[in-house]
Amino acid sequence: MSKLDFVLEEIVTANRILANEGIVDSFGHVSARHPDNPKHYLLSRARAPERIERADLVEYKLDGTAIDDGGRAPYMERFIHGAIYEARPDVQAVVHNHSPSVIPFGVTPKKLKPFLHMCANIGHEVPVWDCRTKFGDTTLLVTDMKMGRDLAKTLGARPSTLMRGHGATVVGRSVRHAVFISVYLELAAKLQMQAMPMGKIKYLSRGEVQQIIDRVNDYTLNRAWENWARRAGREMQPQDAA
Amino acid sequence: MSKLDFVLEEIVTANRILANEGIVDSFGHVSARHPDNPKHYLLSRARAPERIERADLVEYKLDGTAIDDGGRAPYMERFIHGAIYEARPDVQAVVHNHSPSVIPFGVTPKKLKPFLHMCANIGHEVPVWDCRTKFGDTTLLVTDMKMGRDLAKTLGARPSTLMRGHGATVVGRSVRHAVFISVYLELAAKLQMQAMPMGKIKYLSRGEVQQIIDRVNDYTLNRAWENWARRAGREMQPQDAA
Amino acid sequence: MSKLDFVLEEIVTANRILANEGIVDSFGHVSARHPDNPKHYLLSRARAPERIERADLVEYKLDGTAIDDGGRAPYMERFIHGAIYEARPDVQAVVHNHSPSVIPFGVTPKKLKPFLHMCANIGHEVPVWDCRTKFGDTTLLVTDMKMGRDLAKTLGARPSTLMRGHGATVVGRSVRHAVFISVYLELAAKLQMQAMPMGKIKYLSRGEVQQIIDRVNDYTLNRAWENWARRAGREMQPQDAA
Amino acid sequence: MSKLDFVLEEIVTANRILANEGIVDSFGHVSARHPDNPKHYLLSRARAPERIERADLVEYKLDGTAIDDGGRAPYMERFIHGAIYEARPDVQAVVHNHSPSVIPFGVTPKKLKPFLHMCANIGHEVPVWDCRTKFGDTTLLVTDMKMGRDLAKTLGARPSTLMRGHGATVVGRSVRHAVFISVYLELAAKLQMQAMPMGKIKYLSRGEVQQIIDRVNDYTLNRAWENWARRAGREMQPQDAA
Numbered sequence: 001m002s003k004l005d006f007v008l009e010e011i012v013t014a015n016r017i018l019a020n021e022g023i024v025d026s027f028g029h030v031s032a033r034h035p036d037n038p039k040h041y042l043l044s045r046a047r048a049p050e051r052i053e054r055a056d057l058v059e060y061k062l063d064g065t066a067i068d069d070g071g072r073a074p075y076m077e078r079f080i081h082g083a084i085y086e087a088r089p090d091v092q093a094v095v096h097n098h099s100p101s102v103i104p105f106g107v108t109p110k111k112l113k114p115f116l117h118m119c120a121n122i123g124h125e126v127p128v129w130d131c132r133t134k135f136g137d138t139t140l141l142v143t144d145m146k147m148g149r150d151l152a153k154t155l156g157a158r159p160s161t162l163m164r165g166h167g168a169t170v171v172g173r174s175v176r177h178a179v180f181i182s183v184y185l186e187l188a189a190k191l192q193m194q195a196m197p198m199g200k201i202k203y204l205s206r207g208e209v210q211q212i213i214d215r216v217n218d219y220t221l222n223r224a225w226e227n228w229a230r231r232a233g234r235e236m237q238p239q240d241a242a
Numbered sequence: 243m244s245k246l247d248f249v250l251e252e253i254v255t256a257n258r259i260l261a262n263e264g265i266v267d268s269f270g271h272v273s274a275r276h277p278d279n280p281k282h283y284l285l286s287r288a289r290a291p292e293r294i295e296r297a298d299l300v301e302y303k304l305d306g307t308a309i310d311d312g313g314r315a316p317y318m319e320r321f322i323h324g325a326i327y328e329a330r331p332d333v334q335a336v337v338h339n340h341s342p343s344v345i346p347f348g349v350t351p352k353k354l355k356p357f358l359h360m361c362a363n364i365g366h367e368v369p370v371w372d373c374r375t376k377f378g379d380t381t382l383l384v385t386d387m388k389m390g391r392d393l394a395k396t397l398g399a400r401p402s403t404l405m406r407g408h409g410a411t412v413v414g415r416s417v418r419h420a421v422f423i424s425v426y427l428e429l430a431a432k433l434q435m436q437a438m439p440m441g442k443i444k445y446l447s448r449g450e451v452q453q454i455i456d457r458v459n460d461y462t463l464n465r466a467w468e469n470w471a472r473r474a475g476r477e478m479q480p481q482d483a484a
Numbered sequence: 485m486s487k488l489d490f491v492l493e494e495i496v497t498a499n500r501i502l503a504n505e506g507i508v509d510s511f512g513h514v515s516a517r518h519p520d521n522p523k524h525y526l527l528s529r530a531r532a533p534e535r536i537e538r539a540d541l542v543e544y545k546l547d548g549t550a551i552d553d554g555g556r557a558p559y560m561e562r563f564i565h566g567a568i569y570e571a572r573p574d575v576q577a578v579v580h581n582h583s584p585s586v587i588p589f590g591v592t593p594k595k596l597k598p599f600l601h602m603c604a605n606i607g608h609e610v611p612v613w614d615c616r617t618k619f620g621d622t623t624l625l626v627t628d629m630k631m632g633r634d635l636a637k638t639l640g641a642r643p644s645t646l647m648r649g650h651g652a653t654v655v656g657r658s659v660r661h662a663v664f665i666s667v668y669l670e671l672a673a674k675l676q677m678q679a680m681p682m683g684k685i686k687y688l689s690r691g692e693v694q695q696i697i698d699r700v701n702d703y704t705l706n707r708a709w710e711n712w713a714r715r716a717g718r719e720m721q722p723q724d725a726a
Numbered sequence: 727m728s729k730l731d732f733v734l735e736e737i738v739t740a741n742r743i744l745a746n747e748g749i750v751d752s753f754g755h756v757s758a759r760h761p762d763n764p765k766h767y768l769l770s771r772a773r774a775p776e777r778i779e780r781a782d783l784v785e786y787k788l789d790g791t792a793i794d795d796g797g798r799a800p801y802m803e804r805f806i807h808g809a810i811y812e813a814r815p816d817v818q819a820v821v822h823n824h825s826p827s828v829i830p831f832g833v834t835p836k837k838l839k840p841f842l843h844m845c846a847n848i849g850h851e852v853p854v855w856d857c858r859t860k861f862g863d864t865t866l867l868v869t870d871m872k873m874g875r876d877l878a879k880t881l882g883a884r885p886s887t888l889m890r891g892h893g894a895t896v897v898g899r900s901v902r903h904a905v906f907i908s909v910y911l912e913l914a915a916k917l918q919m920q921a922m923p924m925g926k927i928k929y930l931s932r933g934e935v936q937q938i939i940d941r942v943n944d945y946t947l948n949r950a951w952e953n954w955a956r957r958a959g960r961e962m963q964p965q966d967a968a
Contacts, residue, residue, distance in 0.1 A: 026466035027360070046461070048469030073461070098360060100429070104437035107357045107444045115833045117866040117892050118753070118824060130444075137449030139457055140359040165446055166359050187826070193436055194919055195830035202833045202856075204891055207863030215865055219772070219799070224752035227774030268708035269602070288703070290711030315703070340602060342671070346679035349599045349686045372686075379691030381699055382601040407688055408601050435678055510950035511844070530945070532953030557945070582844060584913070588921035591841045591928045614928075621933030623941055624843040649930055650843050677920055 001237075003035035008057055009237055010175040011042060016232040017225075018097065019050035023182050026050075028097035028167070031081040032175050034059060041085055041094075045072035062086050063145060076143050080169055083148025084155065091171040093178040098167035101189035106162040110196065112189055115203045119188035120212035121181045122160050122170075129154035130164040140166045159213075160185055176221045183224070243479075245277035250299055251479055252417040253284060258474040259467075260339065261292035265424050268292075270339035270409070273323040274417050276301060283327050283336075287314035304328050305387060319383050322411055325390025326397065333413040335420040340409035343431035348404040352438065354431055357445045361430035362454035363423045364402050364412075371396035372406040382408045401455075402427055418463045425466070485721075487519035492541055493721055494659040495526060500716040501709075502581065503534035507666050510534075512581035512651070515565040516659050518543060525569050525578075529556035546570050547629060560627050564653055567632025568639065575655040577662040582651035585673035590646040594680065596673055599687045603672035604696035605665045606644050606654075613638035614648040624650045643697075644669055660705045667708070727963075729761035734783055735963055736901040737768060742958040743951075744823065745776035749908050752776075754823035754893070757807040758901050760785060767811050767820075771798035788812050789871060802869050806895055809874025810881065817897040819904040824893035827915035832888040836922065838915055841929045845914035846938035847907045848886050848896075855880035856890040866892045885939075886911055902947045909950070 014030040026048040034040035044056045058074065059067040062082040066074060081094045105112040105126070112126040129151050131138055140163075142148050151169065155161040159181050160170040168185060172178030195201050204212075218239065226236040256272045268290040276282035286298045300316065301309040304324040308316060323336045347354040347368070354368040371393050373382055382405075384390050393411065397403040401423050402412040410427060414420030437443050446454075460481065468478040495516055502508040510532040518524035528540045542558065543551040546566040550558060565578045589596040589610070596610040613635050615624055624647075626632050635653065639645040643665050644654040652669060656662030679685050688696075702723065710720040737758055744750045752774040760766035770782045784800065785793040788808040792800060807820045831838040831852070838852040855877050857866055866889075868874050877895065881887040885907050886896045894911060898904030921927050930938075944965065952962040 026469040046465060048465055050469055051472065098358070100433065101436070103358050103433050104440055108437055108440035109442065110440045115891050116824070116829050132447070132450075137447055137453060139453045140446075140450060164444060165357050165450075191826065191829050193440070194827070195834055197439065197923065198830055198834035198836045198919070200835065202890060204866075205858070205863055208858075208866060208891075211863060211865045223772060223774050227752040227776055230777065268711040288707060290707055292711050293714065340600070342675065343678070345600050345675050346682055350679055350682035351684065352682045374689070374692075379689055379695060381695045382688075382692060406686060407599050407692075435682070439681065510953040530949060532949055534953055535956065582842070584917065585920070587842050587917050588924055592921055592924035593926065594924045616931070616934075621931055621937060623937045624930075624934060648928060649841050649934070677924070681923065 006237060007032045007035050007175070008042060008054060011044070011057060012052055012054055013229050013232070013234045014095075014175045014179050015044065015049035015052040016234055017179055017228040018095065018182060019048070020232040021183055021228060023099050023186055024049045024097045028095070029075050029077070030093065030095050030175065030178070032093045033085055033091070038085075038089070040067065041081055043075065043078055043081055045069070046075045077141055079145050079148035080142045080151060083145055083152045084169070084171060087149070087152040088155075088157075088171060090173065093172045093175040095170045095178045095182045096167065097170075097182060099182065099186040099189070101186050101193060102162055102168045104193065105189055106164045106166065110192075112162065112192060113203045114188050114209060115195065115201055116188065116191060117204070117208070117212055119184045119191075120204055120209045121216055122185045122188055123158045124206060124209050126160050126162055126185070127154050127156075127158065128162045128164055131166075132164070174221075176225045177216075179228070180221050180224055183228075248479060249274045249277050249417070250284060250296055253286070253299060254294055254296055255471050255474070255476045256337075256417045256421050257286065257291035257294040258476055259421055259470040260337065260424060261290070262474040263425055263470060265341050265428055266291045266339045270337070271317050271319070272335065272337050272417065272420070274335045275327055275333070280327075280331070282309070283323055285317065285320055285323055287311070288317045318385055321387050321390035322384045322393060325387055325394045326411070326413060329391070329394040330397075330399075330413060332415065335414045335417040337412045337420045337424045338409065339412075339424060341424065341428040341431070343428050343435065344404055344410045346435065347431055348406045348408065352434075354404065354434060355445045356430050356451060357437065357443055358430065358433060359446070359450070359454055361426045361433075362446055362451045363458055364427045364430055365400045366448060366451050368402050368404055368427070369396050369398075369400065370404045370406055373408075374406070416463075418467045419458075421470075422463050422466055425470075490721060491516045491519050491659070492526060492538055495528070495541060496536055496538055497713050497716070497718040498579075498659050498663050499528065499533035499536040500718055501663055501712040502579065502666060503532070504716040505667055505712060507583050507670055508533045508581045512579070513559050513561070513565075514577065514579050514659065514662070516577045517569055517575070522569075522573070524551070525565055527559065527562055527565055529553070530559045561625055563629050563632035564626045564635060567629055567636045568653070568655060571633070571636040572639075572641075572655060574657065577656045577659040579654045579662045579666045580651065581654075581666060583666065583670040583673070585670050585677065586646055586652045588677065589673055590648045590650065594676075596646065596676060597687045598672050598693060599679065599685055600672065600675060601688065601692070601696055603668045603675075604688055604693045605700055606669045606672055607642045608690060608693050610644050610646055610669070611638050611640075611642065612646045612648055615650075616648070658705075660709045661700075663712070664705050664708055667712075732963060733758045733761050733768060733901070734780055737770070737783060738778055738780055739955050739958070739960045740821075740901045740905050741770065741775035741778040742960055743905055743954040744821065744908060745774070746958040747909055747954060749825050749912055750775045750823045754821070755801055755803070755807075756819065756821050756901065756904070758819045759811055759817070764811075764815070766793065767807055769801065769804055769807055771795070772801045803867050805871050805874035806868045806877060809871055809878045810895070810897060813875070813878040814881075814883075814897060816899065819898045819901040821896045821904045821908045822893065823896075823908060825908065825912040825915070827912050827919065828888055828894045830919065831915055832890045832892065836918075838888065838918060839929045840914050840935060841921065841927055842914065842917060843930065843934070843938055845910045845917075846930055846935045847942055848911045848914055849884045850932060850935050852886050852888055852911070853880050853882075853884065854888045854890055857892075858890070900947075902951045903942075905954075906947050906950055909954075
């Protein structure tokens with residue numbers, strides 16, 4: 001199995017997992033950097049994540065041009081992905097979603113911060129990108145590279161960012177890593193909404209967050225991935241398959 | 243396939259989707275204007291949305307008289323539909339539901355307003371119709387054209403209205419459009435209840451709402467419809483089928 | 485089909501519906517008055533509602549003595565049922581549950597009152613029975629007729645009562661009626677918890693509650709029953725079957 | 727069937743139940759003391775609870791050394807189990823989880839206390855163990871016997887303890903008992919978060935909690951176990967099977 005085949009199968013599984021775990025609804029998308037060409041990325045045609053098949057996946061240049069779309073309409077927001085791959089050579093996968101619990105943190109003054117160890121991978125504090133600041137009234141969609149690059153700037157070197165009135169974007173060093181963070185970003189937000197009315201919260205310390213981020217490994221990611229994949233009707237590929 | 247056949251299948255699918263997505267329980271209903279006769283509409287006999295089959299659909303005049311009920315008992319509240327088709331020539335489909343999260347907004351002073359881009363299609367602000375104002379103590383059901391017309395007046399030119407102690411009514415330029423707005427009306431209400439205790443909310447600006455409403459198209463509606471239909475055990479009909 | 489056969493099948497279906505709709509967990513029970521002998525009632529042996537089969541149903545005298553238990557262990561709390569049938573000749577069915585959203589209303593000063601028309605059947609205001617008042621520290625279980633009669637006194641002529649730290653008891657003029665009220669009691673509680681932080685609530689007026697209670701009929705009950713029964717893998721029996 | 731066989735099957739069923747009831751996600755674990763050797767315990771290799779098969783179970787000494795791991799990687803946090811079996815001869819089973827509703831009680835000043843009779847088995851008040859107190863910044867994982875013993879000290883003679891920023895640990899006199907308490911610990915936390923904004927709560931009195939704890943028996947545990955096991959696709963073993 002080629003590295004490319006491996007990654008394409010991972011993207012299909014990722015889409016099914018995110019739909020099945022309630023992280024994406026009919027919208028939202030997952031991409032991976034092309035394993036053989038870091039200036040290209042792989043992303044489905046415009047389709048609900050729960051429905052995506054291998055044949056829906058298209059190869060794009062970082063600027064969002066399809067190599068061969070074969071008549072398959074692209075996501076209008078693919079620029080989120082290209083702009084981040086351009087800015088972040090360390091990133092191998094990007095998830096964009098409208099995960100329900102994160103939305104209130106994008107439109108209110110409360111900062112999303114982890115207090116559950118599983119959620120430390122979202123980063124010390126999740127920033128909010130507001131497209132209105134630079135682009136004024138829009139449909140809120142990231143429809144060109146200019147907007148994508150502005151989003152990437154807010155993301156910076158972090159694992160995740162919120163988008164005001166829109167959702168979140170999460171990055172990882174692999175598809176499994178980005179999916180893992182996306183699932184626990186939703187949980188972090190849900191738990192924080194429940195905990196805030198209960199008094200002062202003991203968030204994870206900076207040292208705790210850092211230790212957890214530094215030590216997250218395939219041992220952890222694969223335990224979740226195997227489970228989520230099966231629940232979504234997919235098998236986990238062995239990692240040496242690629 | 244005739245336009246009528248197409249619309250009848252859409253109504254069945256809409257009922258199954260709304261039940262499956264938790265927007266209707268055993269009550270609530272969806273209608274479409276008759277594609278060949280704008281003075282008639284199509285609506286199921288009185289039955290839970292999740293159970294509706296093609297054979298349950300009946301053709302009604304705007305005043306709620308069945309063309310041929312074939313012994314099939316009608317919804318007592320069909321006047322909601324007729325009164326709106328009468329007042330709004332632009333409307334091709336109507337959804338009435340008791341979507342759980344919208345109920346608190348019908349009985350408290352808080353105004354339901356969108357802050358998530360997907361929810362802009364519910365309109366700038368959702369009004370509340372209170373049947374008690376004009377009709378005093380009733381069962382709250384819309385049981386004649388007089389009540390239906392009063393509700394239609396509150397709806398005005400908007401996409402949706404709440405009904406105090408009862409639910410919501412949503413309209414669209416197609417069955418898919420009305421279903422789409424209904425699903426995101428529930429989400430808008432749910433998210434707003436979560437966000438309100440978190441401080442001042444950045445709602446979508448009027449310009450953002452308007453841009454999103456102006457640009458919503460089949461490209462967007464169909465992505466969701468394909469997904470929701472499959473989840474509910476139905477296939478998406480090609481739109482040129484009609 | 486005899487009236488007795490009809491009622492026994494209704495009880496099995498009711499148990500499955502209540503489990504499937506989240507109104508009972510592994511505990512909780514449903515009974516019906518014996519259709520041919522108003523001094524007897526029908527109730528399952530001690531078993532989780534989701535598992536109950538026709539063969540689990542036992543006939544009891546009002547004092548809780550089994551006519552023929554055939555070695556089937558009874559619910560320790562069957563006295564709830566007997567004491568209510570004794571006090572309320574109008575009651576034909578009783579549901580006891582630990583429906584999650586009602587629990588907070590049993591232990592805090594907030595009164596549960598309907599504001600959604602579907603919930604009017606729970607009554608104008610739901611009282612709370614606190615076993616500690618008369619019986620001091622107990623396991624909170626209703627383990628004899630003395631406790632059952634005290635609970636029945638709090639219930640009075642109403643459709644439902646809460647039980648502090650324990651759950652709710654609901655009565656109806658048929659199994660379908662009691663199940664219907666139980667489902668909407670849970671919804672009423674859930675919605676009221678959401679609406680309370682949103683400002684002054686417009687509850688249903690006394691006149692509205694009364695009109696809805698007076699007009700609820702088989703037309704309404706059966707629409708929900710058909711749907712809930714099918715979801716729980718059961719068919720709706722025709723009512724003239726008995 | 728040997729006692730060992732019985733217990734091994736119980737552990738598999740417990741894992742499936744806890745996953746199916748939402749008490750564990752891809753992490754969390756259940757162990758039982760070895761029925762023939764109180765200095766050993768039985769626990770799965772590192773795997774998501776929903777996926778665990780009989781062949782995944784490994785026998786460990788109290789210090790966490792595997793008797794024969796057969797290449798099966800252990801949970802890094804197995805020391806939770808060993809340290810508790812060491813300190814508590816009465817304990818026959820241990821559950822460790824990240825049950826969502828308990829998390830906010832571990833990071834805020836609110837004490838988790840039961841007010842629903844079904845939840846009395848969690849104990850009079852649930853303590854919180856904070857690993858930072860003694861061990862400073864860590865990944866929050868219990869990765870050696872020193873940490874495990876410190877946790878066991880906070881647990882003391884109680885049925886359950888929370889772990890700050892991490893989850894909960896629950897013990898029982900049997901696998902069924904520990905699972906039962908785990909499910910109702912989640913419910914207790916969920917209900918308390920709902921009830922707290924509703925005014926002063928009537929918690930169970932000390933006498934009520936004690937009576938319920940003293941009287942919980944197989945009659946109760948098995949009613950839930952039969953139901954949960956079936957829902958999770960497993961059968962309940964007869965207890966005299968061992």
